[in-house]
Amino acid sequence: MSDQTQRRDANEISKSILQTTESLFSKYGVENVSMHQIAKAANVGQGTMYRRYANKGELCLELMSENFHCLQVKTLQSLAELKSKPVKERMLALLKLHLNFLEKHAQLFETIHSFITCTNNAKPFYEKAPYIFFHQTICSLLEEASEKKEARPINADFTAHTLIASMNPKIYNFLRQKSGYSAKEVIENFNKTLLEPLFIEKR
Amino acid sequence: MSDQTQRRDANEISKSILQTTESLFSKYGVENVSMHQIAKAANVGQGTMYRRYANKGELCLELMSENFHCLQVKTLQSLAELKSKPVKERMLALLKLHLNFLEKHAQLFETIHSFITCTNNAKPFYEKAPYIFFHQTICSLLEEASEKKEARPINADFTAHTLIASMNPKIYNFLRQKSGYSAKEVIENFNKTLLEPLFIEKR
DNA sequence: TTGACAAGCGGACAATTGTCCGTTAATATT
DNA sequence: AATATTAACGGACAATTGTCCGCTTGTCAA
Numbered sequence: 001m002s003d004q005t006q007r008r009d010a011n012e013i014s015k016s017i018l019q020t021t022e023s024l025f026s027k028y029g030v031e032n033v034s035m036h037q038i039a040k041a042a043n044v045g046q047g048t049m050y051r052r053y054a055n056k057g058e059l060c061l062e063l064m065s066e067n068f069h070c071l072q073v074k075t076l077q078s079l080a081e082l083k084s085k086p087v088k089e090r091m092l093a094l095l096k097l098h099l100n101f102l103e104k105h106a107q108l109f110e111t112i113h114s115f116i117t118c119t120n121n122a123k124p125f126y127e128k129a130p131y132i133f134f135h136q137t138i139c140s141l142l143e144e145a146s147e148k149k150e151a152r153p154i155n156a157d158f159t160a161h162t163l164i165a166s167m168n169p170k171i172y173n174f175l176r177q178k179s180g181y182s183a184k185e186v187i188e189n190f191n192k193t194l195l196e197p198l199f200i201e202k203r
Numbered sequence: 204m205s206d207q208t209q210r211r212d213a214n215e216i217s218k219s220i221l222q223t224t225e226s227l228f229s230k231y232g233v234e235n236v237s238m239h240q241i242a243k244a245a246n247v248g249q250g251t252m253y254r255r256y257a258n259k260g261e262l263c264l265e266l267m268s269e270n271f272h273c274l275q276v277k278t279l280q281s282l283a284e285l286k287s288k289p290v291k292e293r294m295l296a297l298l299k300l301h302l303n304f305l306e307k308h309a310q311l312f313e314t315i316h317s318f319i320t321c322t323n324n325a326k327p328f329y330e331k332a333p334y335i336f337f338h339q340t341i342c343s344l345l346e347e348a349s350e351k352k353e354a355r356p357i358n359a360d361f362t363a364h365t366l367i368a369s370m371n372p373k374i375y376n377f378l379r380q381k382s383g384y385s386a387k388e389v390i391e392n393f394n395k396t397l398l399e400p401l402f403i404e405k406r
Numbered sequence: 407t408t409g410a411c412a413a414g415c416g417g418a419c420a421a422t423t424g425t426c427c428g429t430t431a432a433t434a435t436t
Numbered sequence: 437a438a439t440a441t442t443a444a445c446g447g448a449c450a451a452t453t454g455t456c457c458g459c460t461t462g463t464c465a466a
Contacts, residue, residue, distance in 0.1 A: 216445095242446085247445080247446075248445055248446025248447055249446070249447070249448095250444085250445065250446050250447075251444080251445055251446065252446095254444075254445085
């Protein structure tokens with residue numbers, strides 16, 4: 001090749017890998033692209049790939065990191081804006097943001113989830129930054145609701161985990177594609193089934 | 204080898220594979236045993252293995268089939284016995300049976316779930332008999348509850364899917380091992396968080 | 407400018423999953 | 437009993453993931 005990229009060009013290489021990945025993914029679909037393929041297309045050895053991204057899931061996660069960050073910012077903004085509203089309303093806003101995100105990045109998200117969930121040696125998804133942030137956010141909302149007697153007395157930590165579990169990409173895609181629910185219906189049903197019942201009606 | 208097993212001995216071979224699998228699994232752990240290893244130990248070619256079990260998940264599922272059947276029978280029995288009780292009580296019984304089952308077969312169950320969930324070509328878990336049975340059972344209970352006005356007006360099909368999703372083996376093992384909840388606490392919290400809120404209090 | 411050092415590249419390798427096809431052996435037919 | 441038929445066995449192969457180590461190539465010191 002013309003340009004030998006080394007030490008100093010580490011950033012260039014990273015960018016090149018990510019760009020190549022993105023292009024191959026959109027061309028052939030996430031599932032049909034192998035790490036070797038990417039390495040070859042990006043003019044990089046497998047070793048280099050794997051030193052940077054321990055597995056395909058990590059690579060996808062990196063690809064998504066910008067999106068995750070964006071979601072996180074939006075979430076914090078939205079919650080700040082609604083600060084004075086009841087917790088129930090804020091939870092619904094959070095749900096909507098998250099499910100819209102899922103809808104938008106369905107395929108990539110499912111791949112990430114699969115690889116990270118299924119690879120034995122990989123750090124479990126529960127220890128990844130996006131999960132922790134989401135869990136924390138839900139947790140503090142639920143705790144606030146408990147304190148203010150807006151919600152039933154529940155274990156916030158536990159509830160947050162199960163809520164997230166019921167919104168995982170696999171089940172989401174299944175509901176959307178196989179069961180035929182529209183994106184809007186999914187949000188509505190989640191709200192009716194999992195959120196509203198947690199809160200106490202005021203009159 | 205001494206005895207050549209063929210056509211007529213198909214059953215023998217199946218049994219031999221399953222026995223070998225069980226023995227290797229309990230010796231080295233489910234994760235550390237490969238399909239080739241099993242084939243070799245059972246004096247069988249890979250082709251034979253894969254013709255019977257499309258992947259490791261299917262093999263595990265077969266290993267568990269007896270247990271699943273047993274759970275199914277217990278479930279039907281239990282529900283029949285409680286037929287006259289409120290739906291809420293029956294749902295709790297169902298939850299307990301299922302979570303006890305999860306507790307007992309945690310490792311194998313997680314492997315099945317992983318392989319079936321993650322392998323692209325595999326039939327998704329949602330189309331497997333055990334899932335369908337469980338979903339159906341929950342569905343009809345929820346529908347009954349709706350009709351009798353014991354529960355809030357919810358979409359039974361949707362709710363059943365999300366309830367099952369929140370009880371998947373991964374999250375269960377995480378809650379038990381990493382988060383430090385006891386088996387009993389998990390059941391209690393599930394009940395408080397996901398079941399009770401669905402039902403309407405009578406007075 | 408030259409030599410030592412170390413960061414890190416990249417391809418060869420091992421392990422595993424899953425497929426394919428030539429061969430084997432059990433049953434049926436005469 | 438011999439031959440044809442066909443189910444199905446089993447090993448060789450391809451594909452993919454992830455690891456390891458020799459070699460390249462910058463950097464720093466004298």
